[in-house]
Amino acid sequence: MSQVISSKGSSAAAPGTFRYQLKSFWSDFSASRGALFGLIFIAFVLLVALLAPWVAPHDPAMQDRAALLVPPVWHAEGSWNYILGTDAVGRDILSRLIFGARYSLSISAMVVVISMCGGIFLGLLAGYFRGWVETVITRVMDVVLAFPSLLLALGLVAILSPGLTSAMIAIAMVQLPYFVRLTRAAVIGEKNREYVTASRLAGAGHMRLMFNTLLPNCMAPLIVQATLSFSTAILDIAALGFLGMGVQPPTPEWGAMLANAREFMTSAYWAVTFPGLVILLTVLMINLMGDGLRDALDPKMKRS
Amino acid sequence: MLRFLLVKLAQLVPTFIGVTIVAFAFIRLLPGDPILLMAGERGISAERYAQLQSQFGFDRPLIVQYWDFLSGLFRGDLGNSLVTHSPVIHEFMSRFPATMELSIFALAFAVIIGLPAGVIAAIRRGKTLDHTIVGISLTGYSMPIFWWGLLLIMLFSGTLGWTPVSGRMSFIYFIQPVTGFMTIDSLIAGDWGAFLSALHHLILPAIVLGTIPLAVIARQTRSSMLEVLGEDYVRTARAKGLSSYRVIMVHTLRNALISVITVIGLQVGLLLAGAILTETIFSWPGIGKWMIDAISRRDYPSVQGGLVLIAFIVMIVNLLVDVAYGVVNPRIRH
Numbered sequence: 001m002s003q004v005i006s007s008k009g010s011s012a013a014a015p016g017t018f019r020y021q022l023k024s025f026w027s028d029f030s031a032s033r034g035a036l037f038g039l040i041f042i043a044f045v046l047l048v049a050l051l052a053p054w055v056a057p058h059d060p061a062m063q064d065r066a067a068l069l070v071p072p073v074w075h076a077e078g079s080w081n082y083i084l085g086t087d088a089v090g091r092d093i094l095s096r097l098i099f100g101a102r103y104s105l106s107i108s109a110m111v112v113v114i115s116m117c118g119g120i121f122l123g124l125l126a127g128y129f130r131g132w133v134e135t136v137i138t139r140v141m142d143v144v145l146a147f148p149s150l151l152l153a154l155g156l157v158a159i160l161s162p163g164l165t166s167a168m169i170a171i172a173m174v175q176l177p178y179f180v181r182l183t184r185a186a187v188i189g190e191k192n193r194e195y196v197t198a199s200r201l202a203g204a205g206h207m208r209l210m211f212n213t214l215l216p217n218c219m220a221p222l223i224v225q226a227t228l229s230f231s232t233a234i235l236d237i238a239a240l241g242f243l244g245m246g247v248q249p250p251t252p253e254w255g256a257m258l259a260n261a262r263e264f265m266t267s268a269y270w271a272v273t274f275p276g277l278v279i280l281l282t283v284l285m286i287n288l289m290g291d292g293l294r295d296a297l298d299p300k301m302k303r304s
Numbered sequence: 305m306l307r308f309l310l311v312k313l314a315q316l317v318p319t320f321i322g323v324t325i326v327a328f329a330f331i332r333l334l335p336g337d338p339i340l341l342m343a344g345e346r347g348i349s350a351e352r353y354a355q356l357q358s359q360f361g362f363d364r365p366l367i368v369q370y371w372d373f374l375s376g377l378f379r380g381d382l383g384n385s386l387v388t389h390s391p392v393i394h395e396f397m398s399r400f401p402a403t404m405e406l407s408i409f410a411l412a413f414a415v416i417i418g419l420p421a422g423v424i425a426a427i428r429r430g431k432t433l434d435h436t437i438v439g440i441s442l443t444g445y446s447m448p449i450f451w452w453g454l455l456l457i458m459l460f461s462g463t464l465g466w467t468p469v470s471g472r473m474s475f476i477y478f479i480q481p482v483t484g485f486m487t488i489d490s491l492i493a494g495d496w497g498a499f500l501s502a503l504h505h506l507i508l509p510a511i512v513l514g515t516i517p518l519a520v521i522a523r524q525t526r527s528s529m530l531e532v533l534g535e536d537y538v539r540t541a542r543a544k545g546l547s548s549y550r551v552i553m554v555h556t557l558r559n560a561l562i563s564v565i566t567v568i569g570l571q572v573g574l575l576l577a578g579a580i581l582t583e584t585i586f587s588w589p590g591i592g593k594w595m596i597d598a599i600s601r602r603d604y605p606s607v608q609g610g611l612v613l614i615a616f617i618v619m620i621v622n623l624l625v626d627v628a629y630g631v632v633n634p635r636i637r638h
Contacts, residue, residue, distance in 0.1 A: 139318045139319065139322060140322065142318070142319045143319055143322030143323055143325075143326060146319055146322075146323050146615040146618055146619050147323075147326075147611065147614070147615050147618070148573045148574070148580075148614065149573075149577055150577040150578075150580055150581070151576070151577055151580060151595065151610075151611065151614060152611075154580070154595070154596070154599055155330060155599075155607065155611055157599075158334075158599045158604075158607060159330065159333050159334055231446065235446075235448055238448055238450075239448070239450060239581055242450045242581070243580075243581070243584065243596060244600070245599070255448075255450075258450065258451055262454065265454060265457065265458055265462070266458070266462050269458055272451070272454050272455070272458065273455070275451070276448055276451025276452075276454070276455065277451075279448045279451065280443070280446060280447060280448060280451070283446040283448070284442065284443055284446040287442060287446050288442065291442075
């Protein structure tokens with residue numbers, strides 16, 4: 001992991017300016033068609049989520065008693081009024097998917113922010129101070145990693161009572177160790193390099209060394225991990241929703257929509273198919289984007 | 305080697321203690337009075353309240369409670385389920401073989417397909433076949449497996465009617481449990497019909513549970529094959545005029561397998577997490593479904609016991625993976 005950072009640092013230092021860096025990053029990133037496609041798709045989903053009240057054809061909570069389990073438009077019984085059909089209580093599936101994107105994306109983004117900030121802070125402490133601080137932090141993270149992620153999240157949700165906030169905290173908690181480990185490894189690799197020593201001799205304090213000197217040079221693997229965490233968070237949020245332990249009905253969350261549609265599986269395939277398809281596509285596109293980011297930030301870095 | 309093993313074991317001790325503390329804290333972290341919470345909306349008699357309080361030892365100092373919990377753990381005593389009133393350890397043990405059988409079949413499916421797929425993709429690097437395999441494995445890796453399970457049920461059980469929807473075996477068979485593995489028990493009983501029925505019930509859940517490990521194994525095999533194919537000794541082997549089959553099978557694959565084995569071992573935690581979803585979809589009577597039921601019934605002693613036992617299993621398997629890695633790659637030991 002340490003070489004990853006050093007090679008990035010040296011290539012960035014050569015021609016200098018930030019604009020040059022950004023340009024070379026973009027040319028590496030856009031070299032992968034998959035990554036570019038992923039980026040466009042995610043940008044589209046984000047836009048749709050932001051504009052949900054204007055682009056959604058119906059209110060996601062509106063129940064049309066005259067249109068229960070209406071099939072999608074390409075069926076003989078389908079209608080343009082409900083393009084992807086309706087669910088068992090007559091709600092428009094397309095509108096619910098559009099509003100659901102808001103929940104999935106914003107909760108997952110929060111998860112990444114929480115676990116990344118916490119992980120960077122703990123990882124910096126562990127890698128910078130070493131000694132007992134490092135031992136305590138890594139041991140605690142080992143404990144978190146000893147539990148299968150979904151199980152730990154379920155346990156935490158059981159303590160916090162099911163709901164949006166507890167699902168978010170639980171999944172952030174489960175993601176935390178990965179950021180701690182990456183930051184710690186990167187800091188240890190960078191700590192003894194000349195620019196850090198120079199900065200220390202110039203009189204920089206602990207905080208300045210950690211956050212201003214070391215952290216910017218450790219960001220590459222963390223950015224890649226952030227995309228990976230983002231896609232994992234979407235899957236985990238949906239899994240918790242599916243198990244009835246996450247976002248509670250009638251909130252139009254993708255996983256919860258699947259759980260509601262389950263009993264009508266044989267009679268109304270559309271109610272099951274589309275929410276899952278949206279989850280799969282979103283996660284797939286983020287992973288494609290993550291692969292591109294990884295290749296652009298450093299070709300040596302591997303995701304297993 | 306012995307020293308390596310002892311060092312690894314010693315490193316597990318703090319994690320072990322940490323896991324027990326987490327499990328211990330679990331019931332005590334529940335907001336509000338844990339006993340009233342477990343009783344739920346029905347309420348609870350004063351008598352039963354006192355009984356439960358002494359059962360959990362909530363009236364004693366925290367450190368004494370922890371010590372009791374820990375010593376109980378070593379005796380295999382994890383308390384009793386609030387729903388069935390039988391010991392948590394028995395509840396766990398009676399369901400564990402079902403999860404284990406499912407996980408073994410899932411992992412076998414993942415390895416049997418994932419390993420050759422990764423090798424083929426590496427050999428055909430940059431060709432259409434490589435792109436197809438990489439694309440499929442990325443899709444598998446991104447799969448919400450609870451949806452994947454529902455789709456497969458809709459297609460194979462619903463439309464085609466080929467596979468059963470739930471359970472481990474058709475109810476027309478009764479097999480005396482010996483190992484708890486339906487496939488093995490039915491073979492011991494010599495009942496071919498039951499054996500086939502058990503396999504029949506295993507197919508879909510094993511595919512669903514094995515999908516993500518399959519994708520991970522295929523990706524890892526491909527990338528470590530590519531890495532080894534670039535090594536000097538592979539070039540030497542080719543230059544010596546060895547057949548390309550021999551170069552790939554003997555010189556490349558064997559070395560590439562070192563990192564693949566580690567990745568396969570690391571799938572166990574993932575399998576146990578995936579088992580929660582898979583077992584829920586297929587009503588598979590294993591520990592995943594048991595944990596979900598325990599959480600929704602507020603059977604907190606069962607949740608606590610399940611947490612600690614599953615963490616132990618993951619820790620032990622990770623230790624075994626480390627040791628196996630040390631055996632195949634002697635450099636690690638020093």
